[in-house]
Amino acid sequence: MGTSRVVIVGGGVMGCAVAASLRQAAPEREVVVVERDATYRQASSALSASSIRRQFSQPVNMAIGAYGYAFLKDAARHLAVDGEMPDIGLRDGGYLFLAPEAAAPAMREVHELQRAQGAEVALLDPAELQVRFPWLSTEGIALASLGLSGEGWFDGYGLLQAFRKRAIADGARFVAGEAAGFERSGARVLAVRLADGTRIEAQEIVVAAGPWSGKVGAMLDIDIPVRARRRSVFVLDTPDPLEPCPLLIDPSGFWLRPEGRFYLSGMSPLAGEDDPDDLPLEVAHDSFEEKLWPALAGRVPSLERLKVASSWAGYYEMNTVDQNGLVGTWPGLDNLFLATGFSGHGIQQAPAVGRGLAELMLTGAYRSLNLSDLSPRRLAEGRPLVERAVI
Template sequence: MPPNSYVSTQTHDSYDVVIIGGAMMGAATAWFLTEQKDFNGRILVIDRDPTYEKCSTGHTNSCIRQQFSSALNVRISQFGADFIQNLREYMGGDDRVPQLKIQNYGYMYLADTEAGADVLRASHAVQIAEGAETRLLTPDQIAAEYPFYALDDIVLGSINTKDEGYWDYMAVFDWWRRSARERGVEFLAGEVVAINHAKGRVESVTLASGSTIACGQLVNASGPRAALTAAMAGIEIPVEPRKRYTWTFSASQPLDRELPLTVDPSGVHVRQDGADTYMAGAHSDIDPAVDPDDFQMDRDIWMDHVWPAIATRIPQFEAIKVLHEWAGHYAMNTFDHNAITGPHPELTNFLFINGFSGHGLQQSPAMGRGTAEWLTYGEYRSLDLSPFHFDRIAAGKPYVETAII
């Protein structure tokens, strides 16, 4: 859906659901709302940047995995994998919708200490219990399957090559927006500057244009800007924009097989990108919160940290050429690295779909579906996402996810 599919003026003065943020989470929520047979209200999606130039979705590396430390996150990604690979069926059999597959090169987590290996073992037990096909590999077993790694320091590896790897997020994103719009959802280009509330309920939002739009329920789907949006309603949430850097490169000696998304103990990750190209990602050691409009690259990180790390782990990557580079943002939940979903306990028609800490794209099908169910029924009808509700933050009870890249 091109930017001109956004309108500059909404059709109505009041909507049953207003969604602030039209990127992956906002689009997922809007589309899944149109799937709820008991919802027949008006939906408005408002985005300050209809080009998506300054959002996490526009800078994603577009991968999916089941290797999480919590069972709920495993289930969420399993639904995501099913949705991606059966997109046309989920879209009602529409012949215009492409048939998608996940490029299953898998994720390879590497541990260089016994403590790190114990973390992989504990997560492996959770994943296996949920039906994932994760395998723990000794260094010798890794070398037999992937002989290009240098493994002298490695204690244990963990890999799953079923429903783990790259997927075409843009096709899903495009069809959520296109289908939602065809079903009557409005996408408005505008910036919310105030959230007006009284007596425990959001009543309306005010735009920079001066327009005020009434709403029955409001969804905060504003990615790295989530805390700014929540603050307009007098709510604090522990979500910060954290900068993440990505490079694509070619190698003078390409590998003879696909490279899993390798999570190195150094903190660098690297994976297959094209047939003979690769992608690496990292962040700075300090990793501060940044301005949500800050996308400036730090080129020293590549020379000082990323290239040395990947060349050490994969000696064939000693001679490589950077093709592209960019910076994006994680919407980092600094409380426990998990999503914040569901309603605010006091402002009860204000809903969160925030703080995904780098795994939001792959979780968007389940999170959009769950948020739509809550908006319609006040409860979940598929996966129970209540462990992610805001009230755990107010109570100081984290629901921790350790598998954060």
């Protein structure tokens, strides 16, 4: 074995972004990506609603959003292979968060943080909302936060494939297989063992296994607090277009955004609601009828007449401790790095995390963007970094 091999467990967008960044910065570094689902049928990257924003509650996530949006705007150049420039279909549409009276003070507080980070966001009262979005009911709403630039949506599967092609073009090797175990010696991981018996030695290991990262951690006798949480996405057809329509976040837990002539929508459990691990990837049609549609029609009356054109289900890689990404070395294992736990935001955070983690691995420090707040060490030290703006 060469002494510079990195094995990345997980070949979704995060693993591909790390691989591409490593190979671009250090062509001498051998990079092997292990991915069990070569079709990406269950990959969160392929099943994401693929949006990007700066309206988070933690400054590190605001900065990641700014970096990611700038990257996506120039993705054709960043990810071009042999003159072929990918089109990821970035649309600048903004996010619109709605808040009832009880949540308005927190929205104002976070707004100041976002402005301090350079985000272009505006606070709107109900009268201003009605002027901008006449199709919207403001009942029960005291305040709203609207992103004016640097937020939108894109082709997430296209981004995944573009990163993968870029990584392969730069020399990363992809192996179709499932990690079944590891070999350890003290504070180091020596090798990955695959289900087919293949043994891959490595100087460094990266866990980028998305919602299955907790199960990968169990093979190493460590508790990575990342679990698979199912989310259903519905493609809606309505005879009444909503113009203009940002990505809408309602206090009831639903989100809604345009997708061509259709709209995508879904609903996350509110705090305290049941959200089991590892549910089968089956669309929650009952939840749509009982919760999502009534909430949609209550906020957007014209959606009473919607039809469901199609639907799918995917997993969030939910960090159950603080709903924030885990990026960096795992305490007690000097050569084990994590890039996981992004709690539904991995597709938009992959450009920044891929580059940042590559810099940390190659130089021992972050250069482009400081991601140290996301270090897994915060878990062992009892310093959760709670991200409140999880959709």
